[in-house]
Amino acid sequence: MRFYMNNDRGFTLVEVLASLVILSIVLTSFTVVFANTNRLAVSNNEKLVVINLADAYLERVKANPSEFITPFPPTIQNASKGKVQSSFEMNSKKYKVTIKISQTTDEFNKLSLLNVVVTVNSETSKHKSSVEGYVPYD
Structure with a gap:
């Protein structure tokens, strides 16, 4: 047993400082990675909110177009x-939700459609999403 423990000196100050420097460099790099991952997750969450909000408003316009379009159905003079x-x-x-409505007519099928473009801007960040859909009217 004594054969294995013949060195009782321990670590020197230089060895301890070198190991602390290496350990701090490794921990600092992990901290930077975790901070960037958190920032990216918050940004992606904001993007998803903007996209889903635009989709929800487009579905609201499709479900109840008279809430957003006055008069409904639009007249030729109004052009919506x-x-x-x-x-x-x-x-x-x-x-900020912007709903842009323009009137189109399909010449081949004689369908009257309203082109609806919903744009959502985040006021706190620079995220923006836009979706487009069509609402039929007679």
Whole structure:
């Protein structure tokens, strides 16, 4: 047993300092990676909120077009080229919702459609999403 423990000196100060420097470099790199991952996750969450909010507003226009389009159905003189803007707050962040409606007619099938473009801007960040859909009218 004594054969294995013949060195009782321990570690020198230089060895301890070198190991602390190496350990701190490794831990600092992990901290930077975790901080960047957290920042990216928050940014992606904001993007998902903007995309889903735009989709939800487009579905609201499809479900009840008379809420957003006045008069409904639009007349030829009106041409329905208005922009409906509203502000929406979710998770203590404000979003600006813009609904742009333009009238189109399909010459081949004689269908009358309203082209609806919903754009959502985040007021706190630079995230923006836009979706487009069509609403039929007679």
